[in-house]
Amino acid sequence: MEVEVVVHVEGCLNLCRSKESMEKFVSIDCGGRSNYTDPNTGLKWISDAGLIRHGKVVEVATPNGLQYQSRRDFPADGKKYCYTLSTIERRRYLVRATFQYAKSDSGDSFPKFQLYLDATMWSTITIQDSARIYIEEMIIRAPSSSVNVCLCCALTGSPFISSLELRPLNLSMYATDYEDDFFLKVGARINFGASSKDVVRYPDDPYDRIWSSDQEKRQNYLVGVAPGTESISTSQNIDTRAREYPPLKVMQTAAVGTKGWLSYRLDLEGFPANARAYAYLAEIEDLGNNETRKFTMQHPHVPGSGNVIINIAENANGSYTLYEPSYMNISLDFVFSFSLVKTWDSTRGPLLNAIEISKYVQTIPKTDSKDSK
Known part of the structure; x- marks a missing residue:
């Protein structure tokens, strides 16, 4: 009850x-x-x-x-x-x-x-x-x-x-140390494990962000998918009350690497550039007492990224709770490749609910002009 x-x-x-x-x-x-x-x-x-x-x-x-x-x-x-x-x-x-x-x-x-x-x-x-x-x-x-x-x-x-x-x-969302001098141009916002090709937006996202489905493929975008990648979902509630407030519908689905790894490659328009990159993670499977899900997030241009072990339920202080690992200022190439790899002592493969990548665009101060309106 x-x-x-x-x-x-x-x-x-x-x-x-x-x-x-x-x-x-x-x-x-x-x-x-x-x-x-x-x-x-x-x-x-x-x-x-x-x-x-x-x-x-x-x-x-x-x-x-x-x-x-x-x-x-x-x-x-x-x-x-x-x-x-x-x-x-x-x-x-x-x-x-x-x-x-x-x-x-x-x-x-x-x-x-x-x-x-x-x-x-x-x-x-x-x-x-x-x-x-x-x-x-x-x-x-x-x-x-x-x-x-x-x-x-x-x-x-x-x-x-x-x-x-x-x-x-929301006042907490998308705060950076650089917002006095930079805007954030959205490069990718992807819902993994989506049930269809349809985007998720308002009213499922109260802020009307557009979350693209990982089923929507186009040239050089979401390719290089690892064998054994499967989609999972849950109808249970997920606590998404964190800084970025991803929508519940997005967090209720995920891609899992049943053979121990997930991998994706996508082209990012306007890159290479410095970027803000977020992963949105929630453990949405019921793990047994002797089961664990631990993995590393590896990116070839981030030294030491493979040394950080992610245990979603532990990092989020519980299952069905949001965890938001992020890079606030990372240099990304035009081709963005990344992998999630199961650790040797984990019983379950890696899991990914959503990602969001935005490029820093240096602002030019507004001046008086004769623009047509």
Whole structure:
């Protein structure tokens, strides 16, 4: 009976946190004709018609969701075209921009252009697949009462955007020693052991982070998987009340190395770079009295990484409880390869619930400008 009460209370906490977060979300459908509520998520989307004076609305023939039925295209003239988002100074936010180009009957080249956050270069958007949704996420501590998200500098085609989102974060989340001078550009956020290819986001994640499924494969991303890798899951509650608050749904699944090791390789866009890397771990199998799960996390560019032994239940002070080993400033190459290897005295193979990798992007101070809005 006590366990049932804990699950109920934790579920209520997650629900209340989710509703409170949603009230402060900003979700802009770029090119949208009207405001609406997404029936799948309950999120309220607003049209950008009253937010920006430039660009033209282009209808999308094969949209991947309500907010992708149209997009806003901007002139390829070298000017910056910007959306202004209101923020609370020194509050942390997740800023997300998405791009779905869809098919073009004109035969024009796919667009390639630049994305800025204030004066800081965020990313070069390179469209190679018309059907794919390209997602860019930046975690920031707001430098002022507003931030500008800008598009410009097309090398081919015209700059465009499908949606723009602003998500306030819990005060403890994503704190670093470098946030006065750096933003965090999200490179990978992966849910291991996922039950489908679907992403996990709001309402399962109250902060609406997007957790990609490890079943979603693409070229040079999540390859080199070790033999004996299997997915496991649990319906039990997991205590995720730690600094980064990963969603319960993500922590209830995991990949396990039944033959003693897990290995993955993925390409990280925009690397090599200094990065913040997190593993999210929870023991979600019931181990017998004489069973143990101990392993090392090995990375070829981290000296001594193989000497640190992880025992999830011991490190987390119990099973079904979150443990967050991390590197706050690590140099990673474009190709990120890592392995989890069972120790000689462990009876179970390694386990991995989720990882998150973000690149440090040095901020450029905002200056007064004549950007178009």
